[in-house]
Amino acid sequence: MKMANLAINHINKSFGNLTVLKDIDIAIEDGEFLVLVGPSGCGKSTLLSIIAGLDDHTSGSITIDGKSVQGLEPKERDIAMVFQSYALYPAMTVEQNIGFSLEMSKMPKPERLERVGKVADLLQIRHLLKRRPGQLSGGQRQRVAMGRALVREPKIFLFDEPLSNLDAKLRVEMRTEIKKLHQRLGATIVYVTHDQIEAMTMATRIAVMKDGILQQFGTPEDIYDRPANVFVATFMGSPPMNLLPAVIVDGSQGLSIQGADAMLPVPFSAVTRAPQGKKVLLGIRPEWLSLASTSTYQPTLDLYVEVVEPTGPDIFVALRLGEREIMGRLPTGSRTRVGEKARFAVDLSKAVLFDAETGIAI
Amino acid sequence: MSLQLDAESAAILSPGIDLRISRILGRYFVYGCLVVLAAIFLAPLISMLFTSLKSMDEIRSGNILSFPKALTFEAWQHVWGSACIGVTCGGLKGYFGNSFLIVVPATLISVGFGALNGFVFANWRFRGDHILFGLILFGCFIPLQIVLIPMAGLLGVLHLAGTIPGLVLVHVVYGICFTTMFFRNYFVTIPAEIFKAARIDGAGFWAVFVRILLPISWPIVMVSIIWQFTGVWNDFLFGVSFAAGSSQPVTVALNNLVNTSTGTKAYNEDMAAAMIAALPTIIIYVAAGRYFLRGLMAGAVKG
Numbered sequence: 001m002k003m004a005n006l007a008i009n010h011i012n013k014s015f016g017n018l019t020v021l022k023d024i025d026i027a028i029e030d031g032e033f034l035v036l037v038g039p040s041g042c043g044k045s046t047l048l049s050i051i052a053g054l055d056d057h058t059s060g061s062i063t064i065d066g067k068s069v070q071g072l073e074p075k076e077r078d079i080a081m082v083f084q085s086y087a088l089y090p091a092m093t094v095e096q097n098i099g100f101s102l103e104m105s106k107m108p109k110p111e112r113l114e115r116v117g118k119v120a121d122l123l124q125i126r127h128l129l130k131r132r133p134g135q136l137s138g139g140q141r142q143r144v145a146m147g148r149a150l151v152r153e154p155k156i157f158l159f160d161e162p163l164s165n166l167d168a169k170l171r172v173e174m175r176t177e178i179k180k181l182h183q184r185l186g187a188t189i190v191y192v193t194h195d196q197i198e199a200m201t202m203a204t205r206i207a208v209m210k211d212g213i214l215q216q217f218g219t220p221e222d223i224y225d226r227p228a229n230v231f232v233a234t235f236m237g238s239p240p241m242n243l244l245p246a247v248i249v250d251g252s253q254g255l256s257i258q259g260a261d262a263m264l265p266v267p268f269s270a271v272t273r274a275p276q277g278k279k280v281l282l283g284i285r286p287e288w289l290s291l292a293s294t295s296t297y298q299p300t301l302d303l304y305v306e307v308v309e310p311t312g313p314d315i316f317v318a319l320r321l322g323e324r325e326i327m328g329r330l331p332t333g334s335r336t337r338v339g340e341k342a343r344f345a346v347d348l349s350k351a352v353l354f355d356a357e358t359g360i361a362i
Numbered sequence: 363m364s365l366q367l368d369a370e371s372a373a374i375l376s377p378g379i380d381l382r383i384s385r386i387l388g389r390y391f392v393y394g395c396l397v398v399l400a401a402i403f404l405a406p407l408i409s410m411l412f413t414s415l416k417s418m419d420e421i422r423s424g425n426i427l428s429f430p431k432a433l434t435f436e437a438w439q440h441v442w443g444s445a446c447i448g449v450t451c452g453g454l455k456g457y458f459g460n461s462f463l464i465v466v467p468a469t470l471i472s473v474g475f476g477a478l479n480g481f482v483f484a485n486w487r488f489r490g491d492h493i494l495f496g497l498i499l500f501g502c503f504i505p506l507q508i509v510l511i512p513m514a515g516l517l518g519v520l521h522l523a524g525t526i527p528g529l530v531l532v533h534v535v536y537g538i539c540f541t542t543m544f545f546r547n548y549f550v551t552i553p554a555e556i557f558k559a560a561r562i563d564g565a566g567f568w569a570v571f572v573r574i575l576l577p578i579s580w581p582i583v584m585v586s587i588i589w590q591f592t593g594v595w596n597d598f599l600f601g602v603s604f605a606a607g608s609s610q611p612v613t614v615a616l617n618n619l620v621n622t623s624t625g626t627k628a629y630n631e632d633m634a635a636a637m638i639a640a641l642p643t644i645i646i647y648v649a650a651g652r653y654f655l656r657g658l659m660a661g662a663v664k665g
């Protein structure tokens with residue numbers, strides 16, 4: 001399969017007075033799996049349409065393989081797209097649906113049928129080839145939509161929330177399947193979702209967007225462990241990252257947590273960048289808390305256990321520190337009881353500090 | 363006293379019985395109303411049919427709603443093949459044929475153009491598209507009488523005055539407003555992603571229209587065909603204004619036939635002629651009426 005690198009260069013887009021994309025700048029290598037993630041209405045689909053050539057942009061450029069695709073029709077861009085509603089052609093059989101693009105490019109029928117058959121085998125839908133979309137289940141339609149993209153063997157696959165119309169179980173299955181497909185084909189994929197779990201599990205690169213502005217672009221580890229701002233920190237991860245308002249004290253060595261009588265050392269990564277007296281937000285993911293053993297070398301907090309929610313593999317605990325609520329995630333079997341006060345160790349090597357005014361990571 | 367109490371407690375214990383009785387009564391009421399209304403609607407048609415199958419003697423002596431005692435098709439045969447209309451005495455059959463020669467092309471052409479126009483208005487944005495569609499909608503509300511004189515002038519210029527092609531043109535022009543509106547309103551309910559997918563697949567204007575849209579448009583095609591067929595078939599005003607002599611449609615001929623008969627009114631012949639003139643539209647409704655209903659609903663309810 002052919003490969004491509006894709007560059008989205010300073011793209012701006014407005015509909016009349018409404019600006020929906022502001023200076024989006026992203027570049028990926030061949031074979032990467034880029035996930036565009038963000039809340040509904042943040043401009044993900046619009047960006048995808050611009051890459052596909054279905055929508056014009058106001059300024060900026062898109063390059064595929066180093067060449068600008070300005071003015072090229074979608075069919076000339078060597079892309080394929082899978083839509084949220086699948087957008088299958090209702091009157092055509094599965095075989096005709098998958099083969100339609102090849103038919104439009106005037107590929108001879110025997111060759112076309114062979115390509116369709118190969119894709120059908122890959123997706124295990126050969127037995128459905130003679131059916132029409134109306135006779136298929138949601139999951140089967142989803143596969144046909146993917147088949148329609150795969151059969152073109154494009155440089156870049158574009159997916160617009162392809163799993164959001166499936167039920168939860170099927171969604172997890174298809175997630176794995178798309179990931180397998182990516183590894184097997186080595187294809188370049190741009191995948192839009194509002195589901196942060198999909199983003200984390202599938203991506204090699206994530207672009208987090210909000211209100212048409214790129215918040216952070218990086219690997220899933222970057223995004224999860226080193227969020228660029230408060231929005232990314234709370235949008236990615238479930239339950240979200242805890243944010244505790246605090247003030248820098250002790251010559252930049254200590255954090256005084258506001259609304260609670262508690263102190264923690266300043267995370268090492270931020271020591272040199274946070275002057276005394278600065279108001280900050282201390283970001284701690286739920287799993288960076290653990291029940292402290294007596295011999296722990298990590299800093300600790302004494303927290304009051306309010307609610308315990310076993311989920312199976314984990315236990316979520318709602319904790320209280322003075323006026324502050326903190327979510328913790330403990331391994332199953334941890335000894336906690338509602339109503340008791342327990343000592344928790346905080347993994348400050350991971351904790352993140354944000355400027356309380358701007359919300360940007362320090 | 364104790365009996366009353368029993369009845370009350372029974373009602374409390376099984377409230378279902380009362381409910382069921384009122385439901386059954388309600389249903390009888392509804393069906394009763396429907397039967398009465400259907401009878402009122404059908405009475406004229408039945409009266410026409412019975413009268414057309416009677417001899418004049420029987421008509422004079424009997425009830426207009428009574429079943430014919432001696433069935434006779436003489437009236438039908440006469441008006442079809444030999445009744446005098448104006449100065450010629452060839453019956454309705456030639457005019458009946460004229461109506462088909464007008465209706466079939468007028469319907470096909472206006473439905474075809476309506477489908478194309480609807481596709482363009484539903485999926486293509488161009489300068490002034492809203493204004494143009496507004497004008498077309500406005501065309502649905504122009505009273506027929508207003509255009510008679512300019513249209514006559516136009517037909518004269520085109521050398522189509524008094525001809526069947528001229529009448530076809532008039533009906534096509536008038537029908538396109540309606541068919542465009544029907545198709546456009548149907549096509550806008552089709553999800554936009556389908557058109558995007560087609561564009562990515564490299565399908566052009568005609569491929570999208572013929573391969574993707576038309577095969578799922580049969581409900582609205584049926585609506586448009588029935589609408590146009592009945593409208594054009596039943597037209598009298600355009601027919602009487604723009605068609606001359608032997609190119610007149612059956613509606614005009616029917617009028618002339620009824621007015622030509624001299625002496626005593628031959629009710630059986632008038633009724634037979636009216637039945638013949640109305641038959642194609644009745645057949646279309648009976649055969650395709652359910653598609654008409656379904657097609658009208660298809661635009662309103664998504665999916």
Ligand SMILES: Nc1ncnc2c1ncn2[C@@H]1O[C@H](COP(=O)(O)OP(=O)(O)O)[C@@H](O)[C@H]1O
Pocket residue numbers: 015018020038039040041042043044045046047
């Ligand atoms: N054709 C359009 N005309 C005007 N506004 C639009 C159009 N398409 C999208 N928008 C607006 O652009 C914003 C981003 O939309 P979209 O890209 O669909 O968001 P997302 O896919 O992230 O949910 C939304 O506020 C939406 O209302």
Ligand SMILES: [Mg+2]
Pocket residue numbers: 044045046161
């Ligand atoms: Mg979207």
